Amino acid sequence: MAQIIDGKAIARKIRGDIAAETERLAAEGVRPGLAVVLVGENPASKVYVSMKEKACGDVGIFSDEYTLPETVEEGELLALIDRLNHDPKIHGILVQLPLPKHIDDSRILEAISPEKDVDGFHPFNMGRLVIGKPVFQPCTPYGIMVMLKEAGIDLKGKEVVIVGRSNIVGKPVAFLCLQQHATVTICHTRTVDLPAKVAAADVLIAAAGKPEMIRGEWIKEGAVVIDVGVNRLPDNRLVGDVEFEAAARRASHITPVPGGVGPMTITMLLQNTLQSAKMSLDRLKTP
Ligand code: NDP
Numbered sequence: 001m002a003q004i005i006d007g008k009a010i011a012r013k014i015r016g017d018i019a020a021e022t023e024r025l026a027a028e029g030v031r032p033g034l035a036v037v038l039v040g041e042n043p044a045s046k047v048y049v050s051m052k053e054k055a056c057g058d059v060g061i062f063s064d065e066y067t068l069p070e071t072v073e074e075g076e077l078l079a080l081i082d083r084l085n086h087d088p089k090i091h092g093i094l095v096q097l098p099l100p101k102h103i104d105d106s107r108i109l110e111a112i113s114p115e116k117d118v119d120g121f122h123p124f125n126m127g128r129l130v131i132g133k134p135v136f137q138p139c140t141p142y143g144i145m146v147m148l149k150e151a152g153i154d155l156k157g158k159e160v161v162i163v164g165r166s167n168i169v170g171k172p173v174a175f176l177c178l179q180q181h182a183t184v185t186i187c188h189t190r191t192v193d194l195p196a197k198v199a200a201a202d203v204l205i206a207a208a209g210k211p212e213m214i215r216g217e218w219i220k221e222g223a224v225v226i227d228v229g230v231n232r233l234p235d236n237r238l239v240g241d242v243e244f245e246a247a248a249r250r251a252s253h254i255t256p257v258p259g260g261v262g263p264m265t266i267t268m269l270l271q272n273t274l275q276s277a278k279m280s281l282d283r284l285k286t287p
Pocket residue numbers: 140163164165166167168169170187188189190191194207208209210213228229230231261262263265266
Protein backbone atom coordinates (compact mmCIF):
# COMPACT_ATOMS: atom_id res chain seq x y z
CA MET A 1 0.00 0.00 0.00
CA ALA A 2 1.31 3.43 -0.95
CA GLN A 3 2.64 5.90 1.54
CA ILE A 4 0.35 8.94 1.72
CA ILE A 5 2.04 12.28 1.04
CA ASP A 6 0.19 14.38 3.58
CA GLY A 7 -0.11 17.85 2.03
CA LYS A 8 -1.93 19.17 5.06
CA ALA A 9 0.89 18.23 7.43
CA ILE A 10 3.61 19.58 5.12
CA ALA A 11 1.63 22.79 4.64
CA ARG A 12 1.18 23.19 8.41
CA LYS A 13 4.92 22.93 8.98
CA ILE A 14 5.77 25.43 6.23
CA ARG A 15 3.09 27.86 7.44
CA GLY A 16 4.72 27.76 10.90
CA ASP A 17 8.04 28.77 9.31
CA ILE A 18 6.31 31.50 7.28
CA ALA A 19 4.64 32.91 10.43
CA ALA A 20 8.01 33.11 12.23
CA GLU A 21 9.71 34.76 9.24
CA THR A 22 6.80 37.20 8.83
CA GLU A 23 7.20 38.38 12.42
CA ARG A 24 10.95 38.76 11.94
CA LEU A 25 10.33 40.91 8.86
CA ALA A 26 7.63 42.94 10.64
CA ALA A 27 10.16 43.68 13.39
CA GLU A 28 12.38 45.15 10.64
CA GLY A 29 9.47 47.39 9.60
CA VAL A 30 7.92 45.47 6.72
CA ARG A 31 4.74 43.48 7.22
CA PRO A 32 4.04 41.37 4.10
CA GLY A 33 0.80 42.46 2.43
CA LEU A 34 -1.41 40.74 -0.14
CA ALA A 35 -4.15 42.43 -2.18
CA VAL A 36 -6.88 40.04 -3.29
CA VAL A 37 -9.08 41.24 -6.14
CA LEU A 38 -12.42 39.53 -6.65
CA VAL A 39 -14.68 40.41 -9.57
CA GLY A 40 -18.30 39.28 -9.58
CA GLU A 41 -20.24 36.71 -7.60
CA ASN A 42 -18.71 33.34 -8.55
CA PRO A 43 -19.38 31.26 -5.39
CA ALA A 44 -16.25 29.10 -5.79
CA SER A 45 -14.09 32.23 -6.24
CA LYS A 46 -15.58 33.72 -3.08
CA VAL A 47 -14.69 30.56 -1.13
CA TYR A 48 -11.10 30.56 -2.51
CA VAL A 49 -10.67 34.25 -1.69
CA SER A 50 -11.87 33.83 1.88
CA MET A 51 -9.61 30.77 2.34
CA LYS A 52 -6.62 32.79 1.10
CA GLU A 53 -7.42 35.72 3.38
CA LYS A 54 -7.83 33.45 6.39
CA ALA A 55 -4.51 31.76 5.61
CA CYS A 56 -2.83 35.19 5.43
CA GLY A 57 -4.30 36.18 8.81
CA ASP A 58 -3.11 32.90 10.38
CA VAL A 59 0.54 33.62 9.49
CA GLY A 60 0.46 37.38 10.18
CA ILE A 61 0.36 38.53 6.52
CA PHE A 62 -1.79 41.63 6.03
CA SER A 63 -4.49 41.13 3.38
CA ASP A 64 -6.82 43.57 1.74
CA GLU A 65 -9.81 42.50 -0.36
CA TYR A 66 -11.08 44.52 -3.33
CA THR A 67 -14.50 43.36 -4.48
CA LEU A 68 -15.73 44.67 -7.80
CA PRO A 69 -19.09 44.09 -9.49
CA GLU A 70 -19.46 41.66 -12.40
CA THR A 71 -20.11 44.65 -14.69
CA VAL A 72 -16.86 46.48 -13.86
CA GLU A 73 -15.12 48.02 -16.89
CA GLU A 74 -11.71 46.60 -17.80
CA GLY A 75 -10.24 50.11 -17.47
CA GLU A 76 -11.42 50.38 -13.88
CA LEU A 77 -9.80 47.05 -12.99
CA LEU A 78 -6.57 48.14 -14.70
CA ALA A 79 -6.64 51.41 -12.71
CA LEU A 80 -7.00 49.44 -9.45
CA ILE A 81 -4.05 47.22 -10.38
CA ASP A 82 -1.97 50.30 -11.18
CA ARG A 83 -2.77 51.72 -7.73
CA LEU A 84 -1.84 48.44 -6.05
CA ASN A 85 1.39 48.23 -8.09
CA HIS A 86 2.41 51.52 -6.47
CA ASP A 87 1.12 50.80 -2.94
CA PRO A 88 4.13 50.16 -0.65
CA LYS A 89 2.00 48.17 1.85
CA ILE A 90 1.16 45.62 -0.86
CA HIS A 91 3.79 43.02 -1.85
CA GLY A 92 1.53 40.63 -3.70
CA ILE A 93 -1.45 41.14 -6.01
CA LEU A 94 -3.79 38.27 -6.69
CA VAL A 95 -6.62 38.59 -9.18
CA GLN A 96 -8.96 35.67 -8.62
CA LEU A 97 -9.77 33.85 -11.87
CA PRO A 98 -11.99 33.34 -13.77
CA LEU A 99 -12.82 36.92 -14.73
CA PRO A 100 -16.07 37.89 -16.47
CA LYS A 101 -16.09 37.28 -20.23
CA HIS A 102 -15.86 40.97 -21.23
CA ILE A 103 -12.49 41.29 -19.48
CA ASP A 104 -9.29 40.09 -21.15
CA ASP A 105 -7.52 37.87 -18.56
CA SER A 106 -4.10 38.25 -20.18
CA ARG A 107 -4.29 42.04 -20.23
CA ILE A 108 -5.12 42.04 -16.50
CA LEU A 109 -2.44 39.52 -15.51
CA GLU A 110 0.17 41.36 -17.58
CA ALA A 111 -0.73 44.66 -15.85
CA ILE A 112 0.37 43.26 -12.49
CA SER A 113 3.93 44.32 -11.71
CA PRO A 114 6.13 41.20 -12.06
CA GLU A 115 7.60 42.18 -8.66
CA LYS A 116 4.16 41.67 -7.07
CA ASP A 117 3.04 38.73 -9.22
CA VAL A 118 2.78 36.21 -6.38
CA ASP A 119 0.60 33.90 -8.49
CA GLY A 120 3.52 33.64 -10.92
CA PHE A 121 1.28 33.99 -14.00
CA HIS A 122 2.91 37.06 -15.56
CA PRO A 123 4.81 36.21 -18.79
CA PHE A 124 7.96 37.62 -17.18
CA ASN A 125 7.76 35.09 -14.35
CA MET A 126 6.71 32.30 -16.74
CA GLY A 127 9.68 33.12 -18.97
CA ARG A 128 12.06 33.11 -16.00
CA LEU A 129 10.70 29.72 -15.01
CA VAL A 130 11.21 28.29 -18.51
CA ILE A 131 14.86 29.40 -18.62
CA GLY A 132 15.42 27.82 -15.21
CA LYS A 133 15.72 31.04 -13.21
CA PRO A 134 12.34 31.31 -11.53
CA VAL A 135 11.45 34.29 -9.34
CA PHE A 136 7.83 33.69 -8.35
CA GLN A 137 6.75 30.17 -9.22
CA PRO A 138 3.05 29.48 -9.84
CA CYS A 139 1.67 28.23 -6.54
CA THR A 140 0.35 24.78 -7.45
CA PRO A 141 3.47 23.63 -9.36
CA TYR A 142 5.66 25.12 -6.61
CA GLY A 143 3.63 23.22 -3.98
CA ILE A 144 4.01 19.98 -5.93
CA MET A 145 7.79 20.37 -6.06
CA VAL A 146 7.96 21.07 -2.32
CA MET A 147 5.82 18.00 -1.59
CA LEU A 148 8.06 15.77 -3.70
CA LYS A 149 11.13 17.11 -1.92
CA GLU A 150 9.56 16.64 1.52
CA ALA A 151 8.66 13.05 0.58
CA GLY A 152 12.31 12.46 -0.34
CA ILE A 153 11.61 11.84 -4.03
CA ASP A 154 14.52 12.69 -6.33
CA LEU A 155 13.40 13.36 -9.91
CA LYS A 156 16.82 12.96 -11.50
CA GLY A 157 16.54 10.58 -14.48
CA LYS A 158 12.90 9.72 -13.69
CA GLU A 159 10.12 9.48 -16.27
CA VAL A 160 7.62 12.14 -15.21
CA VAL A 161 4.26 12.05 -16.97
CA ILE A 162 1.94 15.02 -16.60
CA VAL A 163 -1.70 14.80 -17.64
CA GLY A 164 -2.84 18.34 -18.45
CA ARG A 165 -1.13 21.25 -20.21
CA SER A 166 -2.74 24.33 -18.65
CA ASN A 167 -0.71 27.47 -18.11
CA ILE A 168 -1.30 27.34 -14.36
CA VAL A 169 -0.45 23.68 -13.65
CA GLY A 170 0.64 21.34 -16.47
CA LYS A 171 3.10 23.52 -18.38
CA PRO A 172 4.88 25.16 -15.43
CA VAL A 173 5.20 21.93 -13.45
CA ALA A 174 6.72 20.30 -16.55
CA PHE A 175 9.51 22.90 -16.62
CA LEU A 176 10.13 22.62 -12.88
CA CYS A 177 10.50 18.82 -13.25
CA LEU A 178 12.83 19.31 -16.22
CA GLN A 179 14.96 21.58 -14.08
CA GLN A 180 15.22 18.69 -11.59
CA HIS A 181 16.59 16.52 -14.44
CA ALA A 182 13.47 14.43 -15.06
CA THR A 183 12.49 13.25 -18.53
CA VAL A 184 9.09 14.83 -19.00
CA THR A 185 6.05 13.84 -21.07
CA ILE A 186 3.03 16.16 -21.19
CA CYS A 187 -0.31 14.56 -22.10
CA HIS A 188 -3.59 16.23 -23.11
CA THR A 189 -6.88 15.45 -24.86
CA ARG A 190 -5.19 14.66 -28.20
CA THR A 191 -2.63 12.29 -26.67
CA VAL A 192 -2.83 8.85 -28.25
CA ASP A 193 -2.93 5.89 -25.83
CA LEU A 194 -2.94 7.71 -22.52
CA PRO A 195 -2.93 4.44 -20.50
CA ALA A 196 0.44 3.49 -22.08
CA LYS A 197 1.89 6.92 -21.31
CA VAL A 198 0.69 6.72 -17.70
CA ALA A 199 2.04 3.18 -17.37
CA ALA A 200 5.53 4.45 -18.23
CA ALA A 201 5.52 7.03 -15.43
CA ASP A 202 7.85 6.80 -12.46
CA VAL A 203 6.10 9.95 -11.29
CA LEU A 204 2.59 10.78 -12.47
CA ILE A 205 1.17 14.29 -12.07
CA ALA A 206 -2.54 14.29 -12.86
CA ALA A 207 -4.05 17.71 -13.59
CA ALA A 208 -6.91 17.10 -16.02
CA GLY A 209 -9.92 18.01 -13.91
CA LYS A 210 -11.76 14.78 -14.77
CA PRO A 211 -13.02 12.71 -11.83
CA GLU A 212 -11.07 9.45 -11.40
CA MET A 213 -10.27 9.27 -15.14
CA ILE A 214 -6.86 7.70 -14.45
CA ARG A 215 -7.46 4.08 -13.62
CA GLY A 216 -5.54 2.37 -10.86
CA GLU A 217 -4.47 -0.46 -13.17
CA TRP A 218 -2.62 2.00 -15.46
CA ILE A 219 -0.21 2.95 -12.68
CA LYS A 220 3.24 1.34 -12.73
CA GLU A 221 4.15 -0.64 -9.58
CA GLY A 222 6.07 1.64 -7.25
CA ALA A 223 5.22 4.90 -9.07
CA VAL A 224 4.69 8.20 -7.28
CA VAL A 225 1.23 9.69 -7.89
CA ILE A 226 0.51 13.40 -7.43
CA ASP A 227 -3.19 14.09 -7.94
CA VAL A 228 -3.90 17.77 -8.57
CA GLY A 229 -7.51 17.31 -9.69
CA VAL A 230 -10.32 18.55 -7.51
CA ASN A 231 -13.68 17.29 -8.74
CA ARG A 232 -17.02 17.39 -6.96
CA LEU A 233 -19.28 14.40 -7.65
CA PRO A 234 -23.09 14.62 -7.78
CA ASP A 235 -23.20 13.08 -4.26
CA ASN A 236 -21.03 16.03 -3.11
CA ARG A 237 -17.87 13.95 -2.55
CA LEU A 238 -14.56 15.51 -3.62
CA VAL A 239 -12.32 13.25 -5.70
CA GLY A 240 -9.15 13.66 -7.68
CA ASP A 241 -8.33 12.69 -11.26
CA VAL A 242 -6.94 9.31 -10.16
CA GLU A 243 -8.88 6.29 -8.86
CA PHE A 244 -7.37 6.59 -5.42
CA GLU A 245 -7.92 3.15 -3.81
CA ALA A 246 -6.80 1.15 -6.84
CA ALA A 247 -3.83 3.45 -7.53
CA ALA A 248 -2.72 3.33 -3.88
CA ARG A 249 -2.40 -0.47 -4.14
CA ARG A 250 0.26 -0.07 -6.86
CA ALA A 251 1.97 3.25 -6.11
CA SER A 252 4.83 3.79 -3.67
CA HIS A 253 3.55 7.27 -2.74
CA ILE A 254 0.27 9.04 -3.43
CA THR A 255 -1.39 12.34 -2.55
CA PRO A 256 -4.97 12.26 -1.26
CA VAL A 257 -7.83 14.53 -2.43
CA PRO A 258 -8.65 16.51 -0.41
CA GLY A 259 -5.61 17.08 1.81
CA GLY A 260 -2.90 16.73 -0.81
CA VAL A 261 -1.95 19.41 -3.32
CA GLY A 262 -4.76 21.82 -2.27
CA PRO A 263 -3.31 22.97 1.08
CA MET A 264 0.12 23.33 -0.54
CA THR A 265 -1.17 25.74 -3.19
CA ILE A 266 -2.32 28.35 -0.66
CA THR A 267 0.84 27.82 1.39
CA MET A 268 3.03 28.68 -1.60
CA LEU A 269 0.98 31.84 -2.16
CA LEU A 270 1.91 32.85 1.39
CA GLN A 271 5.53 31.89 0.71
CA ASN A 272 5.62 34.01 -2.47
CA THR A 273 4.09 37.00 -0.65
CA LEU A 274 6.70 36.69 2.10
CA GLN A 275 9.46 36.40 -0.52
CA SER A 276 8.16 39.51 -2.29
CA ALA A 277 8.16 41.47 0.98
CA LYS A 278 11.76 40.36 1.62
CA MET A 279 12.76 41.47 -1.87
CA SER A 280 11.15 44.87 -1.30
CA LEU A 281 13.05 45.25 1.99
CA ASP A 282 16.30 44.39 0.18
CA ARG A 283 15.52 47.07 -2.43
CA LEU A 284 14.91 49.62 0.37
CA LYS A 285 18.26 48.72 1.93
CA THR A 286 20.13 48.99 -1.37
CA PRO A 287 21.38 52.58 -1.75
P1 NDP B 1 -7.67 23.06 -17.28
O1 NDP B 1 -9.09 22.69 -17.53
O2 NDP B 1 -7.19 24.42 -17.60
O3 NDP B 1 -6.74 22.02 -18.04
C1 NDP B 1 -7.00 20.64 -18.06
C2 NDP B 1 -5.97 19.96 -18.90
O4 NDP B 1 -6.22 18.56 -18.83
C3 NDP B 1 -6.01 20.36 -20.37
O5 NDP B 1 -4.70 20.53 -20.85
C4 NDP B 1 -6.71 19.20 -21.05
O6 NDP B 1 -6.24 18.95 -22.36
C5 NDP B 1 -6.31 18.03 -20.15
N1 NDP B 1 -7.33 16.98 -20.17
C6 NDP B 1 -8.64 17.09 -19.86
N2 NDP B 1 -9.27 15.91 -20.03
C7 NDP B 1 -8.33 15.05 -20.47
C8 NDP B 1 -8.37 13.69 -20.87
N3 NDP B 1 -9.52 12.98 -20.85
N4 NDP B 1 -7.23 13.11 -21.27
C9 NDP B 1 -6.07 13.81 -21.31
N5 NDP B 1 -5.98 15.12 -20.97
C10 NDP B 1 -7.09 15.72 -20.55
O7 NDP B 1 -7.42 22.70 -15.75
P2 NDP B 1 -6.36 23.24 -14.65
O8 NDP B 1 -4.99 22.93 -15.07
O9 NDP B 1 -6.73 24.60 -14.28
O10 NDP B 1 -6.77 22.28 -13.44
C11 NDP B 1 -6.72 20.88 -13.53
C12 NDP B 1 -7.35 20.28 -12.29
O11 NDP B 1 -6.58 20.66 -11.17
C13 NDP B 1 -8.78 20.74 -11.99
O12 NDP B 1 -9.47 19.67 -11.36
C14 NDP B 1 -8.58 21.85 -10.99
O13 NDP B 1 -9.70 22.00 -10.13
C15 NDP B 1 -7.41 21.32 -10.23
N6 NDP B 1 -6.60 22.35 -9.59
C16 NDP B 1 -6.29 22.15 -8.29
C17 NDP B 1 -5.52 23.04 -7.63
C18 NDP B 1 -5.18 22.75 -6.22
O14 NDP B 1 -4.69 23.63 -5.55
N7 NDP B 1 -5.40 21.54 -5.74
C19 NDP B 1 -5.02 24.26 -8.26
C20 NDP B 1 -5.33 24.36 -9.66
C21 NDP B 1 -6.11 23.42 -10.29
P3 NDP B 1 -6.42 19.96 -23.60
O15 NDP B 1 -5.40 21.05 -23.38
O16 NDP B 1 -6.17 19.16 -24.79
O17 NDP B 1 -7.85 20.49 -23.49
